[in-house]
Amino acid sequence: MPTGYTRIQIALHWLVFILVVLQFVLHDSIADAWERIEDGLEVGFDPLVAQHVFTGLLILLLVMIRMAIKAKRGAPALPENEPAILKLAAHGTHLALYALLILMPVSGAVAWFGGVEKAADGHEAMKVLVLVLVAVHVAGALFQHFVLKSNVLTRMRKPL
Numbered sequence: 001m002p003t004g005y006t007r008i009q010i011a012l013h014w015l016v017f018i019l020v021v022l023q024f025v026l027h028d029s030i031a032d033a034w035e036r037i038e039d040g041l042e043v044g045f046d047p048l049v050a051q052h053v054f055t056g057l058l059i060l061l062l063v064m065i066r067m068a069i070k071a072k073r074g075a076p077a078l079p080e081n082e083p084a085i086l087k088l089a090a091h092g093t094h095l096a097l098y099a100l101l102i103l104m105p106v107s108g109a110v111a112w113f114g115g116v117e118k119a120a121d122g123h124e125a126m127k128v129l130v131l132v133l134v135a136v137h138v139a140g141a142l143f144q145h146f147v148l149k150s151n152v153l154t155r156m157r158k159p160l
């Protein structure tokens, strides 16, 4: 089992983080465009709509690369002295985040390219889950760093 993350794994983690923040900050145009489509109105070209679609698909690609690297190389173990319940919470959160980073772009694409309303509803509902899980994830990272004083946050900043 590796003792840390590689430069690529770290770069991908923070790049995906920035891109996900962008998706949330710049979601107004695609939400408006989708409403117009639902009302049967015309939708012209809007660079911010294209940004949402392309950034979302890029996230999907980057997350698949991350999962392939993880499957091949593995991930560092959690600190040995960490309580089992926290280890379970950390693994569960990571798994759920990976699942959402795939389901968000897939549901978005099915809604946008397939015109499927249910997929858009799912996309919007999952948005809340992303916010909750990222909040839990960040709280966990800060708890590791400042309370348990482990190297978990440092190893997502500095490669092996």
Ligand code: HEM
Pocket: 020, 023, 024, 027, 030, 031, 034, 052, 053, 054, 055, 056, 057, 059, 060, 101, 104, 105, 106, 107, 108, 109, 110, 111, 112, 113, 119, 120, 121, 123, 124, 127, 130
């Ligand atoms: C991880 C990637 C993605 C994230 C984090 C994300 C996030 C969001 C957010 C926050 C909204 C606003 C929801 C609201 O109105 O409250 C939204 C709406 C939307 N997104 Fe995405 N998105 C992603 C990928 C995509 C992709 C790849 C597509 C299309 C190919 C897409 C299509 C849409 C559509 C059509 C809407 C408007 C309908 C709705 O509100 O559900 N999204 N997205």
Ligand code: HEM
Pocket: 013, 016, 017, 020, 021, 070, 075, 076, 077, 078, 090, 094, 095, 097, 098, 101, 134, 137, 138, 141, 142, 152, 153, 154, 155, 156
């Ligand atoms: C959109 C936001 C974020 C997403 C989707 C996300 C997702 C993930 C995922 C899936 C992992 C597991 C990596 C693996 O083992 O393959 C991870 C690890 C990690 N993340 Fe995030 N993350 C986000 C934001 C953040 C932020 C803001 C922080 C810091 C405050 C952070 C700190 C960490 C740390 C320290 C690890 C390593 C955990 C360990 O080594 O066991 N993440 N993240």
